Amino acid sequence: MNIYRVADWPTKNAALKVWVIEMAEMCQPDRIVWIDGSEGEKDRLVSEALGTGELIELNQAKWSGCYYHRTAVNDVARTEHLTYICTESQEMAGPNNNWMPPQEGYRKASDIFTGSMRGRTMYVVPFSMGPVGSPFSKTGIELTDSIYVVLNMRIMTRVGAPVLKKLGNSDDFTRCLHGKADLDENRRLILHFPEDNAIWSVGSGYGGNVLLGKKCLALRIASFLARKEGWFAEHMLIMGVEDPSGHIVYVAAAFPSACGKTNLAMLIPPEGLKHKGYRIWTVGDDIAWMRIDSDGRLWAVNPEAGFFGVVPGTNMTSNANAMQTIRKNTIFTNVLLTPDNDIWWEGKDGDVPAQGTNWAGLPWTPGMVDEKGNRVFGAHPNSRFTAPLVQCPCISNRVEHHHGVRIDAIIFGGRRARLAPLVYESFDWEHGVFVGATMASERTAAQFGKQGEVRRDPMAMLPFCGYNLGMYLQHWLDMGRKMENPPKIFHVNWFRLDDDGKFLWPGFGENLRVLEWIMDRCAGAAAAQTTPIGYVPKPDTLDVTGLCLPSETLEKLLSIDTHDWIEEANDIEKFFSSYGSALPQEMIRQLQALKERLSKA
Numbered sequence: 001m002n003i004y005r006v007a008d009w010p011t012k013n014a015a016l017k018v019w020v021i022e023m024a025e026m027c028q029p030d031r032i033v034w035i036d037g038s039e040g041e042k043d044r045l046v047s048e049a050l051g052t053g054e055l056i057e058l059n060q061a062k063w064s065g066c067y068y069h070r071t072a073v074n075d076v077a078r079t080e081h082l083t084y085i086c087t088e089s090q091e092m093a094g095p096n097n098n099w100m101p102p103q104e105g106y107r108k109a110s111d112i113f114t115g116s117m118r119g120r121t122m123y124v125v126p127f128s129m130g131p132v133g134s135p136f137s138k139t140g141i142e143l144t145d146s147i148y149v150v151l152n153m154r155i156m157t158r159v160g161a162p163v164l165k166k167l168g169n170s171d172d173f174t175r176c177l178h179g180k181a182d183l184d185e186n187r188r189l190i191l192h193f194p195e196d197n198a199i200w201s202v203g204s205g206y207g208g209n210v211l212l213g214k215k216c217l218a219l220r221i222a223s224f225l226a227r228k229e230g231w232f233a234e235h236m237l238i239m240g241v242e243d244p245s246g247h248i249v250y251v252a253a254a255f256p257s258a259c260g261k262t263n264l265a266m267l268i269p270p271e272g273l274k275h276k277g278y279r280i281w282t283v284g285d286d287i288a289w290m291r292i293d294s295d296g297r298l299w300a301v302n303p304e305a306g307f308f309g310v311v312p313g314t315n316m317t318s319n320a321n322a323m324q325t326i327r328k329n330t331i332f333t334n335v336l337l338t339p340d341n342d343i344w345w346e347g348k349d350g351d352v353p354a355q356g357t358n359w360a361g362l363p364w365t366p367g368m369v370d371e372k373g374n375r376v377f378g379a380h381p382n383s384r385f386t387a388p389l390v391q392c393p394c395i396s397n398r399v400e401h402h403h404g405v406r407i408d409a410i411i412f413g414g415r416r417a418r419l420a421p422l423v424y425e426s427f428d429w430e431h432g433v434f435v436g437a438t439m440a441s442e443r444t445a446a447q448f449g450k451q452g453e454v455r456r457d458p459m460a461m462l463p464f465c466g467y468n469l470g471m472y473l474q475h476w477l478d479m480g481r482k483m484e485n486p487p488k489i490f491h492v493n494w495f496r497l498d499d500d501g502k503f504l505w506p507g508f509g510e511n512l513r514v515l516e517w518i519m520d521r522c523a524g525a526a527a528a529q530t531t532p533i534g535y536v537p538k539p540d541t542l543d544v545t546g547l548c549l550p551s552e553t554l555e556k557l558l559s560i561d562t563h564d565w566i567e568e569a570n571d572i573e574k575f576f577s578s579y580g581s582a583l584p585q586e587m588i589r590q591l592q593a594l595k596e597r598l599s600k601a
């Protein structure tokens with residue numbers, strides 16, 4: 001271990017040193033570098049990555065401090081089929097997770113890790129999810145042989161010296177090991193060991209698989225800990241809506257991946273509502289950690305320090321705040337690169353470049369099709385930007401606040417071409433948990449899979465819940481009972497289609513009109529009609545000033561088709577049955593109650 005100069009390491013933490021040495025003995029890197037989070041360190045890392053081609057410098061006049069990275073073509077999205085929860089019992093992992101016994105997981109992954117860092121550097125990245133020192137926060141240490149991962153972690157989390165200082169001699173940290181190995185899909189595993197507070201990820205270089213603070217720690221491991229410790233780790237944006245009097249209501253919203261969290265979190269009030277003077281404050285766009293505070297209410301922090309957002313479709317109309325956020329100090333992954341080191345993506349403002357090198361590293365020209373006649377994308381549909389939270393023009397001044405923000409409403413939502421109305425409110429907490437548990441997103445003709453096919457995605461956590469979803473729903477019910485004043489729970493659907501397959505609702509900034517109704521409901525103001533599925537706005541309680549939305553369209557958006565809902569209830573029953581005895585009885589009761597209300601409608 002002398003070659004690793006252990007005596008020079010910036011910590012006295014024995015548990016930490018022993019673990020780093022153990023992992024280094026397995027992976028056998030040539031050297032070990034501890035990340036301190038300084039600016040000088042960033043410059044050194046960037047210049048090294050430019051030298052190896054891991055990063056490409058973008059045109060600095062246009063994109064100051066921005067860099068480009070391409071992942072391997074077989075490595076452009078989270079790989080759910082290679083993602084495992086390794087708990088002692090399979091029952092604990094539940095039918096929602098792939099499962100492997102911990103011993104098997106460690107053995108399979110160590111076969112791939114062994115010697116995989118020869119000739120490489122192992123970086124030690126101390127990071128905090130949540131503000132350093134906040135009662136919400138958790139410390140992780142990620143070991144990785146990828147500079148790209150280090151640079152991303154420096155944006156997405158709080159890293160370096162302050163984290164090590166806060167950790168002190170404690171062994172309460174998540175042990176995160178990542179190695180690229182040979183980036184071979186057949187030797188790729190994303191393993192979680194919740195009972196050991198550990199994550200091993202090998203053979204990938206893509207975001208959600210390798211930025212281990214994000215989905216792996218802040219959702220899968222954290223959800224497991226949250227159940228034990230009595231809090232929530234959720235796939236939710238957090239935003240504040242400020243009314244003209246200066247009062248801010250904070251809401252948390254769970255939508256499945258690529259269903260509009262980043263867009264809603266950065267919403268810009270539409271023309272028609274400008275006169276009301278609302279302002280939006282972004283707290284987070286992907287993950288919320290929530291605790292019951294001494295006031296008996298639910299409080300939330302965003303454990304992340306950056307955005308890892310979908311690039312395609314981002315423009316000045318759809319999300320001007322995101323466009324501002326990504327103008328500098330941003331890493332772009334898998335978009336189109338032009339010969340003058342500019343970048344482009346589908347749905348970007350301005351002219352389409354005449355040529356470029358696309359996400360797959362191949363020459364690209366506009367309108368290109370492959371042998372099968374399919375369109376060749378410039379940017380991969382899941383290409384991403386990594387940018388610091390603080391660069392968002394509407395970032396909340398409470399992102400660094402140790403107690404976070406008080407949540408008054410929780411919103412669930414999915415992509416549903418039919419069925420779900422624009423918005424409805426649950427009758428109470430238990431019913432709200434049922435609404436979240438039965439959430440679903442429908443595939444459209446534009447996506448692979450059967451059109452109209454529904455995938456149930458409870459609370460948008462199906463790929464992220466680190467244990468049995470049945471037990472997770474019980475945890476939601478238990479938490480509700482502990483709160484004196486639990487948030488109200490709503491469901492939204494921006495994606496209802498008309499008979500020609502066009503969106504009935506304009507969406508994006510106009511979604512503020514729905515948030516306004518939600519806020520009014522929280523204040524006990526707006527009127528609603530009681531339906532079998534919950535409270536739905538009376539059409540005249542939604543402010544549609546300046547929208548030119550025909551009243552029949554609004555009626556359609558708010559309509560409940562009893563026949564369709566009876567079918568839905570039957571489908572929910574099938575889904576519930578796959579969870580067996582782990583499913584709380586309360587969910588069955590809620591389903592029966594829904595069926596009864598529908599039969600009387």
Ligand code: GTP
Pocket residue numbers: 255256257258259260261262263264285286308309310312313318494495503506507508511
């Ligand atoms: P992850 O980062 O994968 O968790 O995704 P996300 O939930 O943050 O999704 P994002 O905000 O990046 O939006 C994904 C897609 O939804 C984009 O293509 C948007 O154009 C589209 N979208 C967002 N909001 C709306 C809306 O209100 N209406 C419609 N029709 N589309 C929307």
Ligand code: SPV
Pocket residue numbers: 077078206207208209214215256257258286308
């Ligand atoms: C998601 O897929 O929900 C994301 C991107 O936010 S990733 O970090 O890759 O999981």
Ligand code: MN
Pocket residue numbers: 235257258286
């Ligand atoms: Mn996400």
